[in-house]
Amino acid sequence: MDANGHHVEEEGAGQAAPAKCLSSYVDEGSIESHRYYLSRKTVLEMLRDRGFSIPSSEIGLSLAEFRAIHGQSPDIERLRFSATHASDPSKRILVIFCWPGVVKVNAIRSLVGQLFNTDTLSGMILIVQEQITNQALKALEVLKFKVEVFQITDLLVNITKHVLKPKHEVLTNQQKQELLKKYNLEEKQLPRMLQKDAIARYYGLERGQVVKVTYSGDISQMHVTYRCVW
Known part of the structure; x- marks a missing residue:
């Protein structure tokens, strides 16, 4: 009540709780880290469904845990990983996240030159964020194993x-x-x-x-x- 007997409601009364509730649904982290998290999880599930040995703890990693490890701007080199087939240990696949931008032939040649012990690989998955040129695709043909190229946007949801x-x-x-x-x-x-x-x-x-x-x-x-x- 004020001095004249009128009822006065405090500013914001009854509004703080809904605002706080709604804010809990808003992802305050970077879109970049969220995209990497979702695409990485889908690839892990995909390899598990193909029969590769993938720890449940890796698939079950939460977005918060992923960001605690990789930060808001993940280093794509740290996202690289390999997996071995559960029933055939001779089958090993390498997963590589490509840098942002169009993937050109020189970049692929540089990547191929960095690969060591390719004799132990039976396949590779390349995740690109934009286009990959035809010349870059041809440059991958020098590898002795199958190379699969996925757009990161195709991996944000497990179909x-x-x-x-x-x-x-x-x-x-x-x-x-x-x-x-x-x-x-x-x-x-x-x-x-x-x-x-x-x-x-x-x-x-x-x-x-x-x-x-x-x-x-x-x-x-x-x-x-x-x-x-x-």
Whole structure:
């Protein structure tokens, strides 16, 4: 009450709590570190789904923990890592985050020159932030192993976790042969999945591999189909 008996509400009363609540949802860190965190997590999940040994603690790292280790402007050299296949230790893949900007041929030649013990590698994943020139792509062909190039923006979300995405399972060669025998089919008679398809790229599939696709939902009944990579 004031001197005249009127009710007076203190400035900001009843407003501080909502403001504080809303602020807890705002990411006050850098966009750069958030992008690196999300793309790194997706790559770790992708390699785990391909059968590589990836510690759960690495995948479960929180954004705050990532920033505590790498800071708000991560050093891309420190983000580089390699992983070994769980059932085949001879398979080792190297993951490299590229510097910002267009990736040109001289930069790739410099990178290739820095790679040591390439005989122990069976593959490499290159994560670029902008375009990579055709000459730069050709410069990667000197390497004796498969090099996969991903845009960082394509890795901000794990496409296999989308609620509307059907379940995909990669068949072993034996399972593929049993499938063809069971239905008396030839490989070319199976529905196709292009090698540049997002799912094929996620699993690193080669031509001729077969994927079992399971559709399920509240509206339609569950059904299964198979696709051969071309």
